[in-house]
Structures are given as structure tokens and as C-alpha cells.
Amino acid sequence: MKQRITIVDVARQAGVSIATVSAALNNRSGVAEPTRQRIVTVAERLGWSPSLRGRSLSQERAFTVGLVLQRESSVIASDPFFASFISGIESVLEHRGYALVLQVAPTRTRAFERYRRLAADHRIDGVFLTDVSVPDPRFELVQDLGMPAVAINVDPREGISTVRQDHERGIAALLEHLVDLGHRRIAHVSGPKDYIHTRQRENAWRGVLAAAGLRASTPVQEDFSLAGGSRAAATLLARRSRPTAVFCSNDLMAIGFIAKAAEMGMSVPGDVSVAGYDGIDFGAYVRPSLTTVTTAPHALGELAAKALLGMIEGQTASHVDTEPATLVVRDSTGPAS
Amino acid sequence: MKQRITIVDVARQAGVSIATVSAALNNRSGVAEPTRQRIVTVAERLGWSPSLRGRSLSQERAFTVGLVLQRESSVIASDPFFASFISGIESVLEHRGYALVLQVAPTRTRAFERYRRLAADHRIDGVFLTDVSVPDPRFELVQDLGMPAVAINVDPREGISTVRQDHERGIAALLEHLVDLGHRRIAHVSGPKDYIHTRQRENAWRGVLAAAGLRASTPVQEDFSLAGGSRAAATLLARRSRPTAVFCSNDLMAIGFIAKAAEMGMSVPGDVSVAGYDGIDFGAYVRPSLTTVTTAPHALGELAAKALLGMIEGQTASHVDTEPATLVVRDSTGPAS
DNA sequence: TTGAAAGCGCTACCAT
DNA sequence: ATGGTAGCGCTTTCAA
Numbered sequence: 001m002k003q004r005i006t007i008v009d010v011a012r013q014a015g016v017s018i019a020t021v022s023a024a025l026n027n028r029s030g031v032a033e034p035t036r037q038r039i040v041t042v043a044e045r046l047g048w049s050p051s052l053r054g055r056s057l058s059q060e061r062a063f064t065v066g067l068v069l070q071r072e073s074s075v076i077a078s079d080p081f082f083a084s085f086i087s088g089i090e091s092v093l094e095h096r097g098y099a100l101v102l103q104v105a106p107t108r109t110r111a112f113e114r115y116r117r118l119a120a121d122h123r124i125d126g127v128f129l130t131d132v133s134v135p136d137p138r139f140e141l142v143q144d145l146g147m148p149a150v151a152i153n154v155d156p157r158e159g160i161s162t163v164r165q166d167h168e169r170g171i172a173a174l175l176e177h178l179v180d181l182g183h184r185r186i187a188h189v190s191g192p193k194d195y196i197h198t199r200q201r202e203n204a205w206r207g208v209l210a211a212a213g214l215r216a217s218t219p220v221q222e223d224f225s226l227a228g229g230s231r232a233a234a235t236l237l238a239r240r241s242r243p244t245a246v247f248c249s250n251d252l253m254a255i256g257f258i259a260k261a262a263e264m265g266m267s268v269p270g271d272v273s274v275a276g277y278d279g280i281d282f283g284a285y286v287r288p289s290l291t292t293v294t295t296a297p298h299a300l301g302e303l304a305a306k307a308l309l310g311m312i313e314g315q316t317a318s319h320v321d322t323e324p325a326t327l328v329v330r331d332s333t334g335p336a337s
Numbered sequence: 338m339k340q341r342i343t344i345v346d347v348a349r350q351a352g353v354s355i356a357t358v359s360a361a362l363n364n365r366s367g368v369a370e371p372t373r374q375r376i377v378t379v380a381e382r383l384g385w386s387p388s389l390r391g392r393s394l395s396q397e398r399a400f401t402v403g404l405v406l407q408r409e410s411s412v413i414a415s416d417p418f419f420a421s422f423i424s425g426i427e428s429v430l431e432h433r434g435y436a437l438v439l440q441v442a443p444t445r446t447r448a449f450e451r452y453r454r455l456a457a458d459h460r461i462d463g464v465f466l467t468d469v470s471v472p473d474p475r476f477e478l479v480q481d482l483g484m485p486a487v488a489i490n491v492d493p494r495e496g497i498s499t500v501r502q503d504h505e506r507g508i509a510a511l512l513e514h515l516v517d518l519g520h521r522r523i524a525h526v527s528g529p530k531d532y533i534h535t536r537q538r539e540n541a542w543r544g545v546l547a548a549a550g551l552r553a554s555t556p557v558q559e560d561f562s563l564a565g566g567s568r569a570a571a572t573l574l575a576r577r578s579r580p581t582a583v584f585c586s587n588d589l590m591a592i593g594f595i596a597k598a599a600e601m602g603m604s605v606p607g608d609v610s611v612a613g614y615d616g617i618d619f620g621a622y623v624r625p626s627l628t629t630v631t632t633a634p635h636a637l638g639e640l641a642a643k644a645l646l647g648m649i650e651g652q653t654a655s656h657v658d659t660e661p662a663t664l665v666v667r668d669s670t671g672p673a674s
Numbered sequence: 675t676t677g678a679a680a681g682c683g684c685t686a687c688c689a690t
Numbered sequence: 691a692t693g694g695t696a697g698c699g700c701t702t703t704c705a706a
Contacts, residue, residue, distance in 0.1 A: 006683055017693040022685060032691055052458040053394045054683025057698045062390065064438070073635070077421045078618050080414040087410050087441045094440070094451070099460060101401070102439040103431070104424045114431070121389040122699095123436060226622050259622040281415050285563050285596040287624045298410070343699055354677040359701060369675060391699025394682045459683095 005048045014042040025050065065093070065308055066124040068103045070111030070131055075225045076104060078252055080280045081297045085152075088301020089128070096309055098125075112137060119145050126308045128152065129160075133194045148311035150304045153197055156319035161307040163300055163320050167197075167277070170293035170325035171204035171247075174275055177291075177329060178245045179212050182336035183273065187243035189232040189253050190219040201249045201277060217243070222253055229256025237264055237272065244272060244336045251276035251283050251292055258286065258332060269334030279328060288331035295325045342385045351379040362387065402430070402645055403461040405440045407448035407468055412562045413441060415589055417617045418634045422489075425638020426465070433646055435462075449474060456482050463645045465489065466497075470531045485648035487641045490534055493656040498644040500637055500657055504534075504614070507630035507662035508541035508584075511612055514628075514666060515582045516549050519673035520610065524580035526569040526590050527556040538586045538614060554580070559590055566593025574601055574609065581609060581673045588613035588620050588629055595623065595669060606671030616665060625668035632662045 011018040016039065024031045024039040031039075043049070056062055067086070069076055076082065086102070093100055101124060105111035115138060118124050126148035129138050142149040143159055150161040178186055188205045191198040202219055209216045220235050222228030229248060233256070236243060248254035254276030258268050268274050268288055276283065279294025299322045307318050348355040353376065361368045361376040368376075380386070393399055404423070406413055413419065423439070430437055438461060442448035452475060455461045463485035466475050479486040480496055487498040515523055525542045528535040539556055546553045557572050559565030566585060570593070573580060585591035591613030595605050605611050605625055613620065616631025636659045644655050 008683080018684080019686080019694075020692055023692090026685085028686095030691060035691075047457075049457045050685095051683055052460050053390070053399065054698090055685075057390045057394050057683075057700085058685045060698070073421070073424050074618065076424065077417040079420075082420065083414045083416075083441075084410070086439065087413065090439075090441045099438045099440070099455075101436045102423065102427075103436065104427045118436075120384075120386045123389050226618055230622075255619075255622050259624065259626075262624055281411065281563055282592075282619060285567075285592050286622075287596065287599055289596075345699080355700080356678075356702080357676060360676090363701085367675060372675080387701095388699055391682090392701075394684090394699075395701045397682070 005046050007048070007050065007054075010039065010043050010046060010048050013046065014039045022050075061312075062123055062125050063097055064099050064101055064124045065126045065128065065305075065312075066101045066103070066115070066118045067128040067130070068105055068111045068114045068118075070105050070108050072106060072223065072225070073104070074227070075223065075252070078226060079224070079250075080282070081278065081295075084297035085130070085301040088298035089305040090301075092302050092305035092309070098309060108133065112141070115141060119147055125312045126150070128304055128308065132196045134196050134199070136196075148308060150308045150311070152300055152304060153200070159317060161304075161311055161317045161319065163304045163307060163322070165295055165300060165322045166324035167200055167293070167295075168204050168207075168324075170327055171201060171277070172208050173327035174291070174293055175205065175208040175212075175247065177327060178247070178273060178275070178333060179208075179214070181245075181273065181334065183245040184214055184336065185217070185241070185243040186214065186245045186247060187217055187236055188219040189229065189236070189246060189248040189257065190221050191224045191249045191253075193221060198249060205247055224250050224252060226252050226256035226259075229253030229258075230260035233257040233260035233264070237261060237266060242272070245333065246272060246274050248274065248276045251278040251280045251290060254290055254292065254332070255282065255286055258288070258290070268332055271337060273333040273336075275333055277325075279325070283328075284330070291330045291333040292328055293325045294328050296322055299323070342383050344385070344387065344391075347376065347380050347383060347385050350383065351376045398649075399460055399462050400434055401436050401438055401461050402463045402465065402642075402649075403438045403440070403452070403455045404465040404467070405442055405448045405451045405455075407442050407445050409443060409560065409562070410441070411564070412560065412589070415563060416561070416587075417619070418615065418632075421634035422467070422638040425635035426642040427638075429639050429642035429646070435646060445470065449478070452478060456484055462649045463487070465641055465645065469533045471533050471536070473533075485645060487645045487648070489637055489641060490537070496654060498641075498648055498654045498656065500641045500644060500659070502632055502637060502659045503661035504537055504630070504632075505541050505544075505661075507664055508538060508614070509545050510664035511628070511630055512542060512545040512549075512584065514664060515584070515610060515612070515670060516545075516551070518582075518610065518671060520582040521551055521673065522554070522578070522580040523551065523582045523584060524554055524573055525556040526566065526573070526583060526585040526594065527558050528561045528586045528590075530558060535586060542584055561587050561589060563589050563593035563596075566590030566595075567597035570594040570597035570601070574598060574603060579609070582670065583609060583611050585611065585613045588615040588617045588627060591627055591629065591669070592619065592623050595625070595627070605669055608674060610670040610673075612670055614662075616662070620665075621667070628667045628670040629665055630662045631665050633659055636660070
């Protein structure tokens with residue numbers, strides 16, 4: 001790295017003080033227009049733009065926000081949620097001069113440590129909290145640090161911002177679709193049970209079954225991965241009284257489930273209907289194509305970023321809901337056999 | 338953000354100067370062991386660790402590296418390459434006190450601008466260059482800036498580090514597998530033609546066909562997405578003299594191809610064999626499961642990060658190859674019909 | 675072995 | 691409207 005041009009060079013070349021240069025380039029009032037013009041011209045000629053380091057130090061801000069993914073690598077790799085969510089975040093940060101620091105941690109504990117270090121280093125001004133668990137120690141952490149934070153898909157709560165996409169209506173529509181097709185034994189493949197979204201989806205499933213007067217069997221608990229879905233299929237389809245339909249807590253597991261079912265010689269949806277949750281692109285390209293509930297990770301990312309930057313710049317915590325997730329019927333669900 | 342503890346507080350509490358605190362915590366020589374102990378104790382008691390902002394300014398380093406993804410969002414979302422690559426990078430950075438700034442840009446031009454801004458802001462100390470094109474203006478950019486950089490999957494070149502996984506052997510093995518199965522008309526679905534990996538894979542395909550005395554038809558050019566693969570299938574399978582086997586430049590397109598083929602009433606591999614490149618997890622869960630060439634994005638990420646940090650810390654540019662990509666035969670390829 | 679002090683590049687306050 | 695200057699938190703000579 002060469003680059004040695006600083007505000008001092010610009011000030012000298014423009015024949016003004018560095019204070020004036022600073023004011024001019026930050027569009028602060030109190031700078032005569034001709035002066036500003038001259039300064040801008042010189043800055044451009046020299047190819048100068050203020051160093052974030054100096055600015056960071058004096059403003060006590062990093063102009064950076066953080067996201068730590070806490071998932072096993074097998075899930076992270078295949079799950080399109082994050083890429084979309086991140087590009088949503090990015091589309092907002094880009095125009096506001098902020099950058100995203102992304103970290104990945106294999107376990108929740110490790111992720112927690114990384115959040116802690118990001119804060120200790122003063123590397124970031126705020127954080128995104130995804131994959132919230134109950135209880136989630138990160139809430140206390142950000143509270144203690146007084147660090148702006150936005151949590152995804154949780155109910156509104158004190159002190160932090162929240163962004164949420166309603167899952168209930170979409171899941172209700174999905175299950176009603178299955179009930180309408182004549183299904184009575186509708187099983188559920190859930191995720192790790194301390195994730196809040198695992199609970200949300202499971203509860204929605206229970207709610208609809210109860211409303212329809214159907215009995216909810218014990219969910220098969222898996223890990224949100226393709227392999228997990230396959231394991232669930234092995235378990236569920238071997239039962240003497242097997243379900244005629246299965247609602248998987250995410251698309252990855254649903255796809256894994258379908259693959260295993262085929263391998264076991266079962267037809268989907270002939271022998272068993274399978275549905276997922278998320279609405280990943282892949283769902284449209286597997287055979288049979290996947291009935292699911294589509295979510296909007298990009299929009300969540302955008303809203304989350306806006307909320308976070310708002311907090312960083314002094315606004316109070318907010319809560320916002322996006323459009324509810326919606327049912328998409330494809331070929332993996334059909335009449336009960 | 339509250340947190341007001343600085344090196345000054347620690348110095349005062351420990352009864353030493355800030356210079357000594359700095360030396361003590363950076364394990365610099367010239368600090369008496371008892372003094373160091375005392376300082377460390379005080380620092381821990383106060384919960385202090387040096388602020389990256391101050392350090393950054395005085396050391397003229399950001400302790401941050403950058404990666405700008407330049408792909409259309411549809412591809413980024415589904416392609417597991419990046420998640421794996423990034424977690425590889427992260428596994429190295431984590432232990433060296435560096436962080437990754439991740440940005441996503443929809444086009445190459447926009448990506449270029451973001452690299453430029455990252456540099457102008459002095460936000461980063463080095464960059465990863467993925468999805469290299471020919472020519473790629475980023476090479477000149479980093480050269481001009483004197484910014485350490487590591488490029489992925491390109492030949493060794495002056496001034497920057499490179500990390501590469503051989504594709505030729507794997508692709509050769511794949512095509513020989515197809516030839517052995519009796520295929521003579523083996524088509525290719527390629528990506529945007531200015532990407533270097535598009536060319537690499539296409540050239541490898543041409544090479545093997547030539548060696549086998551087979552004619553290479555004009556590749557169908559697509560965009561590496563699932564939808565692109567489907568479009569390619571629509572094109573290729575409608576031809577009067579359609580291929581009996583197809584090598585797609587990545588798994589996403591291969592999966593999209595297979596889906597479309599099924600939709601058109603063709604059996605895979607009965608009517609047409611299909612193979613991809615990348616070895617994404619999904620390949621094992623589609624029907625028929627995908628024959629492909631598996632790559633090691635995580636390993637590439639690790640090696641790239643090591644090379645980049647090395648350069649940042651003064652080493653000269655290096656080149657390293659990982660284990661070659663290898664053929665994985667599954668169910669989407671079979672005897673020529 | 676330790677400390678004083680000069681930066682690093684910027685912002686912001688206070689004079690002028 | 692403009693400039694001087696004191697920080698911001700740290701590292702790094704250079705003296706003591």
C-alpha cells in the first residue's frame with residue numbers, strides 16, 4: 001500500500017486549513033461555496049477521500065456492522081437464506097458508507113465469543129442476530145454493551161430492533177392444503193428445538209392440526225440439513241402406521257426427505273406428500289418439485305439493515321413486519337393415498 | 338456503546354506509562370516480567386483490550402480483508418461455493434485477529450467500484466479475487482494501489498498470490514467416463530465466456546474430445562444458474578441430432594438441465610446423460626443423483642487466506658495448488674442409448 | 675526497564 | 691467564513 005495523500009495535502013494545495021477541508025467535504029455549513037468548490041476540485045485531482053481510520057477514531061464509530069453465522073458448515077453451505085439475506089443487507093449498507101463484517105462459527109458458543117470480540121475490538125457499531133435461540137445469551141450481551149442490534153424473526157422486545165416475517169399464515173395455508181387433500185396423519189420434521197424458528201414452525205403445525213381435530217404425532221427432530229431430512233425419512237417411513245404427509249421445517253430437509261423416500265421405493269406424492277418451508281430456488285428444480293412456503297430473506301436483510309443503521313444513528317429501537325410468507329403448491333403434495 | 342476504558346485507564350491503575358502497557362500486551366521485549374503480570378492483571382480486571390481503531394491508525398493497517406462477490410443474485414443465492422469458501426477464509430482469519438468484509442455486487446462494473454472504494458477508504462489491507470475474467474481490470478487496480486491480493490483458480494502471475502485447484506484431471510476423468518459408456522455426441526453447456534473458469538472447463542472438454550477423436554459442437558452458453566441449465570436443456574434437447582451426453586460447466590446448470598429434461602419427457606440417463614462440475618451437496622439429493630467433479634472450496638478459502646495474510650505481513654506473492662478436483666460418478670450418467 | 679512525547683488522519687470546538 | 695488546536699486510542703522512537 002503506497003497512498004500517502006491525507007487531508008493535510010488537500011488543505012495545503014487548496015490553500016486552506018484542514019478544518020475547512022473537513023467541513024467542505026462533509027457538507028457542513030459555514031464554508032463559502034467557491035471555497036468548497038476549490039477544495040472538492042483539489043481533492044479529486046489528488047484522488048483523496050477521507051480515511052476511515054482517522055474518521056473512525058475521532059467519531060468513535062467503525063462504520064461497520066457485524067453478522068456472525070452460527071450454523072454447522074453443512075447447513076450454511078447449502079442454505080440459500082444467508083446469501084439472499086446478506087445481499088439484502090448489503091444493498092442498504094452500500095449507499096450509507098457502511099460495511100459488513102461476516103464471520104462464521106460452527107457452534108453457538110463460538111459465535112457468542114466472536115460477537116464478544118467484535119465488540120471488545122470496537123470493530124463494529126451494531127450487529128444482526130439471526131437464528132435466535134431461547135434463551136439467547138446474545139440479547140444480554142448487546143444490552144450490556146449498549147450495542148445496537150436487530151434480531152430477525154422474533155417478537156418485538158425491549159431495547160433492540162426486530163424484523164419479522166409472519167410464518168403462521170403460510171404454514172396454516174400449507175397444512176390446510178394438505179388437509180383438503182384428505183391427509184389425516186401429517187407428521188412434522190423439526191429442527192434443533194432451542195431455535196426460536198423451530199418452535200414457531202412446530203407450533204404453527206400443532207395449531208392447525210388441533211383446529212382440524214387431528215392428532216399431532218411427536219415431531220422428528222433433525223438439524224435442518226439435507227442429510228437430516230434423509231434421516232427423518234428413514235425414521236418416519238419405516239413406521240407401521242406411517243404418515244401420508246410430512247411438513248418439514250425447512251426446504252433442505254424436505255429435499256433430503258424426498259430423496260430418501262425415492263430411494264426407499266416410495267413415490268412422492270403418491271405414497272407420501274412432502275412439503276418444506278423457505279422457498280429456496282432449488283425447490284423448483286427437484287423432482288417432484290417442492291410444495292413449500294416462500295419467505296423473503298432479501299427483504300428481511302434490507303429492513304434489518306435499515307433498522308440497524310437507524311439505531312446506530314440515534315433512533316430508538318423499532319419493529320417491522322414484512323409481507324407474510326406464502327404457500328407455493330408444486331408437485332410434492334397430492335391426494336392422500 | 339458505553340465502554341470508556343482505554344489504555345490510559347490501565348496504565349494509571351497499574352501505575353505505569355501507556356507505552357509500557359502497549360509493550361506488555363504486545364509481548365514486546367523490554368518489560369520486566371512482574372510488571373507485565375501486573376499490567377495483564379489490571380487489563381483483565383478492567384476488561385480492556387486494545388481498540389482496533391487506535392491501533393489501526395497508528396499501524397496503518399485495518400486488520401481487515403475484503404471480498405466482493407460479483408454475481409447475479411440468483412446464482413449467489415443457490416451456489417454453495419461461496420459459503421464454503423468464506424468459511425475456509427474465516428477459519429484462518431479468526432485466529433490471526435483479522436476480519437472479513439463481504440460485499441456483493443450485481444455486476445462486474447459495480448464490483449470493481451466497490452473494490453476501489455474499499456481501498457480509498459483504507460478499510461482493508463488486502464483482497465480476494467474470485468470469478469476472475471479475462472481481461473480482469475482488478476489486477477491492474479490492486480497493482481496500482483500496491484494492495485496485497487490473492488486470486489482464485491488462475492495461473493501463477495506476477496505481483497499477486499494465486500491459489501488453484503486443478504480442474505483438468507477431474508474433467509478428463511469425467512469425459513472419459515462418458516466416452517467409455519459409449520457416448521459420441523457429448524455437448525457442453527458453458528458459462529459467460531469471459532470468466533476464466535468458463536474457459537478452463539470448456540478447454541478441458543475440448544481437449545478430451547479431441548484426444549478421443551470426437552467432434553466438439555458449439556457450446557450452449559448460459560449463466561451458471563439453475564434457470565440457465567433449464568434453458569440449455571430446452572435448446573439442446575430440441576435439436577434433430579441431439580447429444581447423448583451433456584457436460585455442464587457447473588452443478589447448478591446440470592440440475593436445472595435435468596429438471597427440464599424430465600419435464601420434456603426425457604429420461605436421465607436413459608435418453609441423455611448429464612454431468613456437472615463443483616460437487617455441491619445438492620447433487621447427491623436430486624433424482625437422478627448427479628455425476629460431477631467435486632471441488633474443495635473450503636480448502637481454497639483457507640489457502641487463499643493464508644497467502645493473503647502472508648503478503649500483508651510482508652511475504653512475497655506465492656502460488657499454491659490444492660488437491661485436484663475429482664470425478665464422482667452417480668446416477669445421472671449411463672450407457673449411450 | 676520505563677516514560678515522555680510525537681505522530682497516525684480525522685472531527686469538532688473555539689477563536690478570529 | 692476560516693483557522694488553530696485539542697483530542698480520539700494506540701504504537702513507536704528516543705531519553706532517562
